[in-house]
Amino acid sequence: MDFGRPQEGERVRLRMRNLYILPTRFGWLWLAGTVLLQVVGIQMQSNGPLLLSFLMLSLFLLALHLTHFNLQGVELWCGSPTPGFADGPLPYPIHLRCPGRSEGVRLRLGREAAGPALALAAGEHELILCWTPPGRGLHRPGVLQVQTTAPLGLFCCWSRWRPAASQLVYPARRAGPVRLLASATGPLAGESVVISPREGSEDWRDLAPHRPQDSPSRLAWKLLAQGRGEYSKHFRDLPEAAPLLAPDPALPLEEALEHLSERIWRFHGQGEGYGLEIPGQSLPAARGVGHRDQCLAALACCR
Amino acid sequence: MGLLALGLLGLSPTLTLSLLAFGLAVLTALKLREARRIEERRVVALLQLVCAGLLAALRPELGPSLLQGLAILLALAGLLALELGAGPDWKVLLRRSLQVLLAALPIALVLFLLLPRMMPFGTLGWGQGMGAVTGLSDSMEPGAIARLAVSRQPAARVAFPAGGGPPPMDQRYWRVLVHDLFDGRSWRSTTPRDVLRPPGPSTTPYPPAGPEEGLQLWLTEASGLAAVPWSGQGRPLSPELRQRRNGELLSRAAGSQRRVYSLTDSPTTDDWRRQPPGLIDLALPWGENPRLQSLAAGWQRLGSGRARLEAAERWFRDQPFRYTLEPGPLPRRAPLDHFLFETRLGFCGHYASAFTTLMRAAGVPARVVSGYRGGQWVQPLGGTGYVDLRQADAHAWSEVWLEGEGWHRVDPTAWAAGDPLANGAAAASRQAGSGPWNWLQRQWWGLDVAWARWWLGYDSERQDAVISRLLGPHRQWLGVVVLLAVGVSLAAGLGGLGWLGRRRRGDPLRVELERTLRVLARQGVEPQPGETLPAFARRLEQLRPPLADPLSAFVALYQSHRFAPVPGRNGRREAQRLGRALRRSLRGGIRRGEAIQRDSS
Numbered sequence: 059m060d061f062g063r064p065q066e067g068e069r070v071r072l073r074m075r076n077l078y079i080l081p082t083r084f085g086w087l088w089l090a091g092t093v094l095l096q097v098v099g100i101q102m103q104s105n106g107p108l109l110l111s112f113l114m115l116s117l118f119l120l121a122l123h124l125t126h127f128n129l130q131g132v133e134l135w136c137g138s139p140t141p142g143f144a145d146g147p148l149p150y151p152i153h154l155r156c157p158g159r160s161e162g163v164r165l166r167l168g169r170e171a172a173g174p175a176l177a178l179a180a181g182e183h184e185l186i187l188c189w190t191p192p193g194r195g196l197h198r199p200g201v202l203q204v205q206t207t208a209p210l211g212l213f214c215c216w217s218r219w220r221p222a223a224s225q226l227v228y229p230a231r232r233a234g235p236v237r238l239l240a241s242a243t244g245p246l247a248g249e250s251v252v253i254s255p256r257e258g259s260e261d262w263r264d265l266a267p268h269r270p271q272d273s274p275s276r277l278a279w280k281l282l283a284q285g286r287g288e289y290s291k292h293f294r295d296l297p298e299a300a301p302l303l304a305p306d307p308a309l310p311l312e313e314a315l316e317h318l319s320e321r322i323w324r325f326h327g328q329g330e331g332y333g334l335e336i337p338g339q340s341l342p343a344a345r346g347v348g349h350r351d352q353c354l355a356a357l358a359c360c361r
Numbered sequence: 362m363g364l365l366a367l368g369l370l371g372l373s374p375t376l377t378l379s380l381l382a383f384g385l386a387v388l389t390a391l392k393l394r395e396a397r398r399i400e401e402r403r404v405v406a407l408l409q410l411v412c413a414g415l416l417a418a419l420r421p422e423l424g425p426s427l428l429q430g431l432a433i434l435l436a437l438a439g440l441l442a443l444e445l446g447a448g449p450d451w452k453v454l455l456r457r458s459l460q461v462l463l464a465a466l467p468i469a470l471v472l473f474l475l476l477p478r479m480m481p482f483g484t485l486g487w488g489q490g491m492g493a494v495t496g497l498s499d500s501m502e503p504g505a506i507a508r509l510a511v512s513r514q515p516a517a518r519v520a521f522p523a524g525g526g527p528p529p530m531d532q533r534y535w536r537v538l539v540h541d542l543f544d545g546r547s548w549r550s551t552t553p554r555d556v557l558r559p560p561g562p563s564t565t566p567y568p569p570a571g572p573e574e575g576l577q578l579w580l581t582e583a584s585g586l587a588a589v590p591w592s593g594q595g596r597p598l599s600p601e602l603r604q605r606r607n608g609e610l611l612s613r614a615a616g617s618q619r620r621v622y623s624l625t626d627s628p629t630t631d632d633w634r635r636q637p638p639g640l641i642d643l644a645l646p647w648g649e650n651p652r653l654q655s656l657a658a659g660w661q662r663l664g665s666g667r668a669r670l671e672a673a674e675r676w677f678r679d680q681p682f683r684y685t686l687e688p689g690p691l692p693r694r695a696p697l698d699h700f701l702f703e704t705r706l707g708f709c710g711h712y713a714s715a716f717t718t719l720m721r722a723a724g725v726p727a728r729v730v731s732g733y734r735g736g737q738w739v740q741p742l743g744g745t746g747y748v749d750l751r752q753a754d755a756h757a758w759s760e761v762w763l764e765g766e767g768w769h770r771v772d773p774t775a776w777a778a779g780d781p782l783a784n785g786a787a788a789a790s791r792q793a794g795s796g797p798w799n800w801l802q803r804q805w806w807g808l809d810v811a812w813a814r815w816w817l818g819y820d821s822e823r824q825d826a827v828i829s830r831l832l833g834p835h836r837q838w839l840g841v842v843v844l845l846a847v848g849v850s851l852a853a854g855l856g857g858l859g860w861l862g863r864r865r866r867g868d869p870l871r872v873e874l875e876r877t878l879r880v881l882a883r884q885g886v887e888p889q890p891g892e893t894l895p896a897f898a899r900r901l902e903q904l905r906p907p908l909a910d911p912l913s914a915f916v917a918l919y920q921s922h923r924f925a926p927v928p929g930r931n932g933r934r935e936a937q938r939l940g941r942a943l944r945r946s947l948r949g950g951i952r953r954g955e956a957i958q959r960d961s962s
Contacts, residue, residue, distance in 0.1 A: 084403045091407050095414040100479045102378070103601060103613075105819060106417025106426065109473050110433070114410065116468035116854075117437075117461070119847075123855050159862055162444045177445060208444040209461065210437075211403050 064201045064218035069135035072204070072217050079126050085212035088118060118212055125213040128206040131157040136223035137184060139199075141355065143319070145230035147188035150199050152221070154183045162208025168200030175208070191227040194315065194358045198224050228354040234317035235309070239302040239335055265289045300331035300343035315357050322357075326350040336360050367428055382415040399443050406443075409436040421619060423805075423812040434458055460861055464854030471846040475828060475839065478821045480600075481613075497537050497586065497731050497755055502547035503691075503710030516733060516754065517581040517590050520747040520810045521626060527738055527748045528592065534758065534770060535590040535750065537732040539607040541641050543721075545649035546696060548714060548729045550588075550609075551641065575626025578745075580813040583619060587611045590732055590750070593633070595624040599820055607728070608633035608760075608768070621817035634767040638726035642762065645721050652698040653715070657722030666725045666763045670771065673719055677776040681705055682712070684779035709734075709774040713757040716773035726762035730770075731755070741807020745814065749806065870922055873940035877915070880947050894919065911946050915939040 062078045070076065081089070092114040099108030137151025150167060156178045166172040167189040176185075189199040198221065205216035268277060268288035278289040303321055305314030318334070325332045326347070333343035334353045337360065341353055366386065389408040396402045413429045413436070420426075438451065438458040445454075517535070519527075527533065540548035576598075581589055589602075591610045597603075599622040601613040612620055647654070656676070660669045680701075688706040691699050697715050700707055707715075713729045720727035734756035740746040758772040774780050832839060874894075881887065886904065888897040898916045902909045918936050 084400065084407070087404065087407055091411045091414075094411060097482075098378070098415060098418050101481050102418045103478075103481060103820065104418040104421060105473075105816060106421050106429065107414040108478075109469060110410070110414040110417060112469040112472040112476075113433075113462075113465055115472065116465035116850075119468060119851055120461070120465050120854055120858075123851070124858065127855075127859075158859075175445065209457075210440050211399075211444050 060203070062216065062218050064220045066220055066222070068222045069133065070217075070219045071133045072129045072131065074130070076219075077126065077129055077215055077217050079122065079213050079215040082207060082211060082214045085118070085121075088114060088212055092118070117210060121210045121212040124209050125206060125215045127158070128160045128162065128208055129204065129215050129217060132160060132204070134202070134204065134219060134221075136221045139223055139225035141226035141228060141351070141358070142191075143228045143231055144191050144194050145232070147190050148199075148225060148227065149186045150189055150221070150225060152185045152187055152202065154178065154185060156180050156183070160206070162206045164205050166203045166205075172203075172205070175206075191225070193312075194227050194229040196224045196226055196359070198222070226355060226358055228358045229312070229315040229319040231320035231323050232313070232316040233320050234313070235306045236314070236317050236321050237304040237306050239304050264292045266292055300333060300345075302333040302335050302343060304335040305337075311360075315360060319354060319357055322350060322353050378415060378419055382412060382419060385412045385415065402443050403440065406436045406440045409439075421621075421817055423809045426812070426816075434462065437462060460858060464858050467850035467854060468847050471843065471850050474819075474824065475831075475843050475846065477828075477839070478824060480821075497584065499538055499540075499586065499588075500547050500549045501540055501710055501714070501729065501731060501757060503707065503714055503757075514752045515582055515749070515806075516752050517579060517750045518747045518806060518810055518813075519580075519590075519736075519750070520578045520745045520814065522576055522578055522745050522814055526746075527736075530735060533735050533748070534593070534756075534772070535733040535736070536593050536608060536610075536730050537586070537588050537590045538730070539605075539609050539760075540729040540731065541607065543645065543714075543718065543729075545646040546693070548717075551607075577624045577626045578810070578814050578818060579620075579622050579624070580810060580817070581620050589620060589622065591624055595626050598623045598625060598822055600822060604633065606633060606636045608730075619817075621813045623818060623822075636768075638762045638768075642726035642728055643721050643724070645718065650695050650697040650718065652695070652702055653719060654722045656701075657719050660723040666761065667766075669720070669723045669725050670761055670763070670769075673716065673723070674771075674773075674776060677712075677716070677773055682707075682777035684708060684774060684777045707777075709757045712773040712777060713759050716771065717759045717761075720759065720761050728760050729757055730760050731757045734758075734772075739803045739807065741804050741810075745807070745810055747807070747810045749803065870919060870936050873936050874919060877940050877943055877947075880944050884947065908943070908946055911939065911943045915943050 065076050092111045095107040095111035095114070098104070099106070099111060133155040135153050137153055139148070139150050142148040147170070152165070158180050160176075160178045162175040163178055164172040164175055165185065165187055167187040170187075170189055173187070187199075187202070191197050191199075200220070202219045202221055203216060204219070205214055207214050265278060265281075266289065268290045272290040276290045276292075278291050281287065281289050303318055305311060305318055307314075309317070315336075318336070322332065322334070326345075329345065331343050331345040332353075334341040334356060336356060339356050339360070341349070341356060385408060389405060389412055392401065392408060393405045396405050410433060413432045416425065417429050420429075434455065435458075438454040441457055441461070442454050519535070521527065538550050540550055542549040542551060575595075577592070577595060579589065579591065588609045589612045593608055597610065599612075602622055602624075603611045603613070605611060612622060645654075660672045663669045663672055682705045685706050686708055688700075688704065688708065688711060691697075691704075691711075697718055700711050701715050701719075713731075717727040717729050733750045733754040735754050736748040736750040738746060739749050756772075756774070758770060758774065760768045760770055763769045828836065828839060832842065878888070881901070886901060888894075892900075894916055898912050901912060915936070918939055922936060
């Protein structure tokens with residue numbers, strides 16, 4: 059069942075006014091079976107088929123209410139959706155509060171397939187639903203359909219709600235060329251403002267007493283030969299200049315942004331610093347999760 | 362599916378409805394095999410239900426009905442399992458299925474008991490078949506039978522629920538078929554067109570039994586015949602019964618299935634006895650049995666039918682006739698002459714056939730009647746007593762027309778030596794068998810008779826009586842009463858299910874804890890985020906020192922059983938007891954606090 063006016067707002071409570079209920083195809087078949095047994099009972103003047111047909115009719119009436127009770131009084135509200143990439147389904151948190159036990163509840167967000175039937179006990183529940191965004195930007199996930207056919211599958215009771223909380227969608231990550239602007243040579247901005255020189259093999263920095271685990275190649279042979287004891291040489295690498303990433307002007311903007319998205323994700327994974335230069339916004343080179351998210355958000359909202 | 366297959370075992374494959382049930386069962390099995398999606402499996406459950414309904418029409422006895430009920434319960438459990446999407450815990454599913462069935466049953470019973478029934482739409486003949494099961498047949502040719510096998514299969518049961526008893530043993534003749542066409546060898550029945558007392562339009566019910574009239578409740582096994590047994594006395598009560606002018610009782614219900622019907626038990630209403638004979642009751646193929654005709658010609662000189670009958674009886678008693686089940690075949694030429702004057706050995710069919718022919722030859726209208734004789738009176742431990750008729754009780758006798766008296770029953774078999782009924786009770790006892798198995802069988806049949814009386818006997822007649830008793834002169838309010846009753850039953854069913862749902866919410870230990878926490882929350886004490894139960898209990902003890910003992914006992918028990926591998930029933934009960942004690946203490950505290958506040962104000 060995929061019709062009915064969707065509810066709007068941060069929070070919705072399912073009740074008579076926003077719950078729809080209709081017999082399923084199986085429900086109509088069930089009624090046909092009831093009629094068939096009634097005819098057999100009348101024709102043969104037999105009590106068995108008559109009582110069974112009345113029993114099936116009673117179950118039909120009972121199922122109408124039981125199916126409705128599964129959703130009646132259920133309250134739904136949005137969680138805080140975390141941003142995600144446009145290259146796959148995004149998790150979207152939904153909170154439910156059930157006044158009683160709700161059985162066979164299926165939720166479907168947007169055009170996704172309905173999830174498995176859930177049996178929810180009374181109380182609050184947080185569910186993570188997935189939806190596939192149409193592209194980058196700030197999007198609402200579409201209509202959430204909550205439905206149930208429990209307990210007998212004779213009726214489908216459903217409601218539709220458009221959750222108000224938007225979710226930030228970064229461009230899909232796709233490897234490709236990006237434009238590297240002039241390197242940033244100064245200290246990198248971001249959560250680690252000063253990048254310390256790292257242990258390396260480029261420039262000799264210091265001497266320290268030799269430890270057994272130190273490599274013999276680092277041993278200061280000259281000092282040893284002079285009889286001044288065993289010392290190890292320590293070197294350091296100077297930090298590389300952090301690149302300033304910009305969209306490749308030879309590519310369409312969306313494609314270029316996807317390449318930037320992938321490059322930022324890769325640089326962050328490797329612990330390297332980077333800056334971002336896109337139309338209307340410039341972010342100095344830095345490292346860290348905050349900087350990454352800032353850059354990706356800038357890409358998501360780039361016009 | 363296994364239960365349905367079991368229910369199909371006893372069906373005759375020649376009947377339309379049986380074939381439909383067979384086909385549906387096969388279809389269900391095939392669908393079950395190939396069903397993968399939830400929608401397909403739902404259809405399997407529905408097919409099972411419909412199949413059980415068809416079987417209920419074909420096999421309405423107590424045993425098959427129990428099997429059908431179980432099949433319905435399982436089909437519902439299957440539907441629930443499909444919808445709940447959880448792992449199939451059959452114990453839970455069956456319990457839930459039973460709850461749903463019980464919730465729906467009151468509405469179904471209201472509709473079943475009070476919704477006026479429709480009469481059949483026409484004679485579709487769903488149950489008419491070619492197969493015959495009983496020992497009776499609409500044609501009888503005793504001369505062709507060399508050896509008659511005795512079958513102990515059940516034939517019918519008749520109970521007297523209104524308090525009357527069975528007739529004496531020598532009066533227990535239960536007539537079924539009247540054979541009035543004779544071709545020299547075999548006796549046949551005429552086509553049943555002459556209904557003595559048709560119930561007007563087929564929908565007009567018979568008047569109910571009066572207070573002074575007794576009641577006979579009959580339960581017959583499948584026979585394939587339209588005629589059903591009765592004592593020849595009383596008046597039909599069930600609407601599907603019709604009585605022929607010759608005293609046959611016909612049933613519209615399919616002969617391929619068990620039939621249940623009721624009659625009044627009044628000895629005076631036997632109109633069929635006074636229906637005058639026709640030419641057919643004197644018809645004989647002349648010259649077929651010359652010695653018989655010559656003997657009967659001598660009796661024609663006697664004045665009345667009564668005198669001719671007495672002469673025939675004297676002649677039979679003077680001859681050395683002997684009853685036997687192995688008389689050997691009679692020749693095709695003059696078979697009755699051979700029996701009467703040569704072998705003089707035969708069973709009931711030989712005697713009834715020969716005597717009836719003699720009477721016709723003597724100018725007395727006569728006919729052969731077949732049915733059952735005797736039967737054993739069974740009084741089960743609980744319920745109504747009944748006469749148990751077996752196929753071995755099948756019998757044939759004669760009826761002769763006597764001026765001024767009407768049709769008179771004559772049993773010439775009783776004049777022969779060795780008649781089994783002549784030994785009375787001893788023969789009946791031999792016939793019925795003994796031993797624990799037979800005893801158990803009779804007790805079960807007693808239950809079956811009670812089932813037939815209360816369940817199968819609830820027809821439109823009984824329904825009418827129930828409605829009249831309920832509403833009296835306000836029958837026009839039946840529709841409103843049915844609607845109200847359905848509404849009340851629906852509300853009761855939903856309320857019951859809701860109550861059961863609240864009861865099964867979570868495990869009992871948790872329920873106890875939550876109840877206690879709710880009482881505490883009303884007093885403004887709630888656990889803080891991340892606070893464990895023991896920590897909360899310690900804080901509560903500081904706030905409410907009098908609660909220290911019951912609280913620590915409850916928490917200790919909860920902890921030990923909560924984290925034990927399997928919480929035992931005793932532990933749950935103890936937790937419930939302690940939880941109740943704790944809540945009592947808490948509520949006592951509230952009341953004391955309120956009293957103190959009132960005093961201080």
